[in-house]
Structures are given as C-alpha cells and as structure tokens.
Amino acid sequence: MISSLKSLIKSLSHTERLIMIGASAIFVVAAIVYSLVLTDRLTKVVPAYGGTYREGLVGQPVYINPVIAANDTDKDIVALTFSSLSDMADKVSVSKDHLTWTIRLKDNLFWHDGQKVTTDDAIFTIKSIHDPKTNSPLYPTWQGVDPKRVSEFEMTLSTSVPYAFFADSLKDLYVIPKHIFVNVPTANWRTLSAFNLQPVGSGSYKFESIKKEKSGFISEYSLTRNERYFKDRPFIDRVVLVFFPGEDEAIGAFNAAKIDAISGANPMDLGKIKRPDRISNLHLPRYYAVFFNQGSNDMLKNKNVRLALNYATPKDKIIDKVFGGYATRADGPLPFGRIQTEDLAAMGTYNPDQANKILDDAGLKKGDDGFRGEIKLVVPQLKFLTDTADIIKESWDAVGIRTTIIALDPATVNDDAVKTRNYDAILFGNYFTENPDPLSFWHSSERFYPGHNLSLYNSKTADKLMESISKNFDDDSRNKDLTSLQSLIVQDVPTIFLYSRDYVYVSDNNINMVNSWLISSPSNRFESIEKWYIKTKRTFR
Numbered sequence: 001m002i003s004s005l006k007s008l009i010k011s012l013s014h015t016e017r018l019i020m021i022g023a024s025a026i027f028v029v030a031a032i033v034y035s036l037v038l039t040d041r042l043t044k045v046v047p048a049y050g051g052t053y054r055e056g057l058v059g060q061p062v063y064i065n066p067v068i069a070a071n072d073t074d075k076d077i078v079a080l081t082f083s084s085l086s087d088m089a090d091k092v093s094v095s096k097d098h099l100t101w102t103i104r105l106k107d108n109l110f111w112h113d114g115q116k117v118t119t120d121d122a123i124f125t126i127k128s129i130h131d132p133k134t135n136s137p138l139y140p141t142w143q144g145v146d147p148k149r150v151s152e153f154e155m156t157l158s159t160s161v162p163y164a165f166f167a168d169s170l171k172d173l174y175v176i177p178k179h180i181f182v183n184v185p186t187a188n189w190r191t192l193s194a195f196n197l198q199p200v201g202s203g204s205y206k207f208e209s210i211k212k213e214k215s216g217f218i219s220e221y222s223l224t225r226n227e228r229y230f231k232d233r234p235f236i237d238r239v240v241l242v243f244f245p246g247e248d249e250a251i252g253a254f255n256a257a258k259i260d261a262i263s264g265a266n267p268m269d270l271g272k273i274k275r276p277d278r279i280s281n282l283h284l285p286r287y288y289a290v291f292f293n294q295g296s297n298d299m300l301k302n303k304n305v306r307l308a309l310n311y312a313t314p315k316d317k318i319i320d321k322v323f324g325g326y327a328t329r330a331d332g333p334l335p336f337g338r339i340q341t342e343d344l345a346a347m348g349t350y351n352p353d354q355a356n357k358i359l360d361d362a363g364l365k366k367g368d369d370g371f372r373g374e375i376k377l378v379v380p381q382l383k384f385l386t387d388t389a390d391i392i393k394e395s396w397d398a399v400g401i402r403t404t405i406i407a408l409d410p411a412t413v414n415d416d417a418v419k420t421r422n423y424d425a426i427l428f429g430n431y432f433t434e435n436p437d438p439l440s441f442w443h444s445s446e447r448f449y450p451g452h453n454l455s456l457y458n459s460k461t462a463d464k465l466m467e468s469i470s471k472n473f474d475d476d477s478r479n480k481d482l483t484s485l486q487s488l489i490v491q492d493v494p495t496i497f498l499y500s501r502d503y504v505y506v507s508d509n510n511i512n513m514v515n516s517w518l519i520s521s522p523s524n525r526f527e528s529i530e531k532w533y534i535k536t537k538r539t540f541r
Contacts, residue, residue, distance in 0.1 A: 044539060051534030052238040053511060056250040056259040060218055060243060064199045066174030067128050067136045068189055072522050073243075076263070079523035080223055080239060081201035082174040083109075085122055088202070088230070090153075092170065098162035098473060103170075105153040110228045111177050112206040119155040123147040124178035126157075134186040140440075140450070141169055162471045164478060168433040171520075175202070204229045204530050205239050218243055235533035248272075254506065261507035264522060266384075267326035270506070278509055281326055281502035282525060283518045285335035285432040288385070290377070290392070290425050290496040291454035297424040299373045304362045306493040309375075312355035312399045313392060313496050315348060322387045326504055330497040332486040333442060335432045348497065355399045364400070372400040378423040380410040385427055388498065392427075419449040421456065427498075428454055433520050438482075439466040442489060455494035462488055510534060 059073040066078050086092070091104040109117035126147045129136045146158040159166065180200050184193055197218075198207050205223035212218050221241045225234050242259050244250040247266055253259045255274045270279065290313075294300045319327045331348040364372035375396070379389040386407055393403040406423075408416055417423050430441050430452070440446055443466050446453035465485045472478040489495075503522055507513065514531040516524075 045536045046539050047235045047512070047531075047533035048535040048537040049233075049235050049237070051236050052240060053236050053261075053532070053534065054240045054242055054259045055261045055263055056242050056244055056253055057263045058244050058247055058250060061197060061221060061241075063190065063196050065189060065193075065196055066176055067125065067134060067138065070137055072264070075521065075523040076526065077199070077221065077223075077241065078174055078201075079203070079526045080205045080529065081112075081199050081203045081207065082176070083202045083230075084171050085173045085175055086167070086170040088117065088122075088175065089170070092167070094166075098164075098471075099159055101157045101159075101166065101170075102150075103155050103157065105155075106230055107153060108230050109202060110230075111179075111202050112200050112226060113177075114228075115177070115179055117175070117177075117202050118152045119149050120152075121178045122155060122173075122175050123149055124182065125173065125175045128176070128181070128186060131186045134189065138173070141172070145169075162473070164470055164473050165433070165437040168437075168520075172433060177201075202226075202230075204231065204234050208238070217245070229530065232530045234530040235535075236529075239529075257508075260511050261505065263505060263525075265504045265506045267324040267502070267504050268322075270324070270504070273506060276509055278507050278511075280505040280507070280513070280515060282505060282515060283328070284500065284503055284522070285436060285518070285520055286429055287330035287335055287500045288388070288427065288429045288498050289330065290427055290498065292425050292494060292496075293421055293423055293454075293456060294494075295456060296421070297375060299364070300375070300424065302362055303493055304358050305364065306496075308355040308358040308362070308399065309396060309401065310348065310493060310496050311351045311358070312395050312401070313498070314350040314395055315498055316350065318388050318391050319499055321391060322384055323499070323501055326502040327499040328502070330500050331490070332497060333430075333438055333489045333495070334436050334482060334486050335430075335500060352395070352399055359399060359401075366400045370400060371397075371402040374402040374404060376404045376406055376424045378406045378408060378413070378417045378426040380413045380428070381407045382410060384501070389427055418454070421448065421454075426454060431521075436482075437470060438485060439470050442466060442485075457489070457492070457494045459488065459492065462492075 057073060057076070059071065061073050061077055062071065063069050063074050064077045064081065066082050069075050069078050085103065088105055088109055089103050090106045093102045094100070103122075105117065105119060105122075111117060126142055126145060128134050129138045129142045144160050148156045148158070150156060177200055180195055181189070189196070197210060204226055206226045208222040208224040210218060210222070211220040219242065221243070223239045225237050227233065242253065244253065247262075247269055250259070250262050251269060251272050254262050257275065292300045292306055299305055315329050319325060319329065329348065359372055366372055377389060377392065379385050386405075389405050389407075393405055396403045417426060418428075441452045442457050442462060443453065444458040444463050445451065447456040447458065462485060465481055465488070469478055469481045469485065472481065503519065503525070505525065512533050514528045516527070519525055519527070
C-alpha cells in the first residue's frame with residue numbers, strides 16, 4: 001500500500017503535488033480543530049487536587065490558639081487549622097424563651113492527631129475563656145454563658161437574657177482540644193505552651209513545619225491538607241504562609257513569583273506590582289470615625305459645632321488620597337452592607353461653606369489668628385490613619401477650628417487614651433461581626449472602659465432601641481429598629497463617620513479562589529478554602 005502511494009505521488013506533476021500537500025495540511029488542521037471543538041463540547045474543566053499555595057503576609061504569628069489569639073496573623077492560621085462550633089454543629093436549636101441553645105455535633109469530627117472531637121472539647125473551650133488567668137479577648141462575648149454536657153455529641157448553652165446575635169458567637173468560637181490543654185495551666189498558655197505555634201486543630205489544614213531565621217523571625221509557616229476534614233476535601237495540597245518585615249519585601253517576592261498572593265495589600269502600593277495579577281477587594285463590617293468626647297471640650301457640647309465639623313470633613317477626598325478609591329464612605333453607626341439610607345449620605349456631604357455658616361451662627365467668630373477654637377485629635381500611628389488625620393486637620397483648620405494631632409503608638413493608645421477617655425476627639429475603628437450588634441459601641445452603659453462607646457454617647461431613646469434590638473429574633477422587625485437607631489445617632493452627631501476600608505487581596509491569575517464579597521474579618525477569606533484550587537483537569541460533561 002505504501003509502495004502504491006509512493007508510485008502515485010511520483011506520477012503527479014509538481015503542481016498536483018503542491019495541491020495534494022495543501023489539501024492534506026487542510027485536512028490535518030481541520031481534524032485537529034474538530035477534535036478540539038468536540039473535546040470542548042463533550043468535556044469541561046474542573047478543579048483537580050494538588051499544588052501549593054504560598055501567601056505573603058506582613059506580621060508574625062504569636063498565639064495560634066483560638067482562646068488567646070489577638071492579632072490578624074494568629075487568627076488567619078486559626079481559621080485554617082481550627083473549626084468553629086457553628087461549622088462542627090449538625091444541628092443548632094433555641095428554646096422558645098431564647099435562653100437555651102442546644103447544639104448537636106457532627107459524628108465525623110477528628111482532631112489532627114486522630115482523637116475524636118466531642119462536646120467536652122467545646123465546653124472546655126468556653127470554660128477556658130471564662131478563666132481570668134487566660135485573659136482571653138473573647139471573655140466579654142462569652143461572659144454569663146453556661147455550657148452543659150448532655151451527651152458525647154450534644155450540649156446546651158444557657159444565657160441570662162435572650163440575645164439575637166448569639167448565632168454569630170457560635171461562628172466565631174473556634175474549639176480547642178481538651179486532651180491537649182487540660183494539663184497545661186492556663187497561666188502558662190502564653191509562655192510555655194509549644195502548641196502556640198504547633199497547634200492541634202480540626203480544620204482543613206494541619207501544621208507541617210515552621211522556618212525561623214537566626215534572629216527568631218518566622219519566615220515561613222507550612223500547613224498540609226487534613227485528609228480527615230469533615231467538610232469537602234481541600235483541593236490544594238499545601239498552604240505556606242510567608243512572612244515579611246514590610247510590604248515592599250512582599251511585593252518584591254510576588255513580582256519574582258516566589259509567592260502566589262499578598263494578603264491585606266496597601267492599595268496605594270498596587271502600582272508597584274509588575275506581574276499579571278487579580279485584585280480582589282473584599283468588604284469588612286468595620287468603619288473608622290472621629291469620636292468626640294464632649295466632656296473634654298466645651299465647644300464640642302454644641303451639636304451645631306459637631307455638625308459643622310461633619311460638613312467640613314472631605315470623606316471622598318480621604319478615600320481617594322489615602323486608599324486610591326479602595327474604601328467606601330461610612331455615613332452611620334452600622335457597617336457597610338447593612339442598613340443604609342440616602343438621608344444619612346446627604347448629611348455626610350462635604351460642604352465647607354455650610355460649615356462656616358453654622359459656626360458663624362453658633363457664635364464662634366474667628367479671632368485675629370483666624371481660628372474660632374481648638375480641638376486635640378488623638379490618632380494611632382498607623383499610616384492610613386495619620387494620613388487621614390492630616391487631611392482632616394487641613395480641612396478643619398480651613399473653617400477656623402485649629403486642629404492639633406496627637407499621634408500615639410498603637411500599642412499604647414489603649415492605655416494612654418481609650419481607657420481614660422483622655423481626648424477631645426479620637427480617630428478609631430469599630431469592628432463588628434457578620435450581624436451588627438450596636439449595643440457595645442453606643443449604649444450609655446458602655447461609655448467608660450472597658451466599654452467601646454468612645455463618644456460617651458448617652459441617649460435613653462437609643463438605649464431602649466438597642467436593648468430591644470439585642471433581644472429581637474425577628475429579622476424584619478429588628479432591621480426596622482436598626483434603621484431608626486441609625487437615624488437617631490446620626491442626627492445627634494456624636495461622631496463623624498468616615499470610611500470602611502476594603503481588604504485588598506492580590507493573587508496570581510492561576511489561583512482560583514472562592515470568596516464572599518463581604519467577610520466579617522480578614523481571616524474569613526479562608527472560609528471556603530477547601531474550594532480553592534490551582535490545578536485543573538477535563539472530565540466528561
């Protein structure tokens with residue numbers, strides 16, 4: 001057959017041979033194209049198991065223990081290595097009087113060392129939070145909650161009063177293993193426990209290794225997939241968190257393809273990224289504001305003065321200059337994505353002419369130096385906050401309110417200002433859970449430390465609304481009350497609400513993430529990490 005084909009080719013003229021070669025080439029190309037089209041029609045691309053995800057962070061892990069974790073880095077690793085009580089629950093129910101919550105755990109829960117997870121672990125976690133020697137930041141949330149064992153997989157949690165936001169507390173409670181910590185004195189958890197950096201959890205990933213430099217700086221923290229994870233098996237084999245002393249170093253590593261993503265990137269540094277990337281801006285239920293202490297400065301007792309300062313604050317300019325647009329205006333006491341109304345936004349419009357008129361009408365005339373009075377503004381020494389304060393100072397000075405910025409070390413601002421309420425005004429943030437409970441930030445009982453009512457706001461009407469909201473389990477009715485509360489607080493002007501900054505996430509295009517656009521904390525970006533993938537394969541449709 002081959003010899004016959006050779007004879008046929010020899011018998012063809014030069015032109016006929018060219019035609020034959022061209023026709024053959026067209027046939028081959030058509031066959032390839034057809035096979036590709038057919039493959040595309042009959043198959044689809046799906047995630048495949050495998051790969052290593054390397055994320056760059058600025059910071060250091062200290063306590064990878066959910067009970068004492070305080071910084072964002074600790075909470076990131078907790079989210080990867082531990083599981084929340086809500087996720088581990090097979091069923092959650094609440095009594096008719098809303099005082100007793102019954103939780104039934106799944107029966108396929110295991111710690112990374114192979115031991116079974118039971119209600120004893122959850123009860124031990126809550127009692128550890130109650131222990132004053134633990135000094136847990138979760139203590140205020142779980143104070144007064146009484147846990148009781150019903151069986152190996154069933155427990156009850158009793159509260160002294162109904163609390164509509166208690167389900168969120170279950171989402172935020174990451175359970176620790178009793179068999180690991182029961183013999184370790186709680187006073188030693190922060191100093192002697194090796195499990196601070198080598199945790200035994202029940203989450204989607206488990207501890208593999210840690211790399212330290214001679215200086216003690218932790219440069220890498222490696223996790224490997226938990227094959228016995230009770231949810232879907234994660235696609236990515238390993239997660240490596242790579243730590244840097246500053247963002248420039250992290251960006252350099254990303255540009256050199258040494259890491260796959262940068263967590264919590266500064267939007268003003270995005271122009272330094274030279275590698276193809278995907279930018280995700282996630283929204284957090286937190287906002288920053290200027291909180292007034294009317295008791296510290298007589299001028300601020302006048303509501304119209306506070307209103308004038310609100311009009312004199314250029315929120316949109318701050319968002320553009322400080323965040324490059326990666327932030328959202330805050331116009332009320334509830335976080336972005338919750339109850340928002342147009343009338344609140346109108347009150348927050350920048351209008352220096354209106355501000356000057358209101359101040360004139362209030363009898364605050366400019367002196368020979370061009371100023372009507374002075375305000376001392378306390379600011380934690382974080383660049384985005386000090387940059388914000390500089391713009392506020394420029395704008396308030398322009399309407400005759402001399403503004404003196406007092407920048408404090410973030411590590412000492414709590415002791416130097418927040419505890420004592422020693423400020424005329426303070427630039428600070430309010431952080432919420434997924435469903436916002438405003439009581440701890442605005443109720444009059446929270447005016448003094450350890451309460452979070454930084455404006456020392458005192459309104460009997462608002463107090464009654466907040467008390468009703470916290471006990472109201474009907475979503476529609478509660479939202480109506482939240483709307484009324486928000487309008488009331490904004491009208492009283494105890495605070496100038498500024499912005500909610502985006503959580504900016506830079507990643508390589510090959511990393512396929514599954515994220516909600518609204519997360520309750522930075523660590524919640526890992527909430528669905530078992531669905532993230534790097535590798536793909538084709539399978540029949």
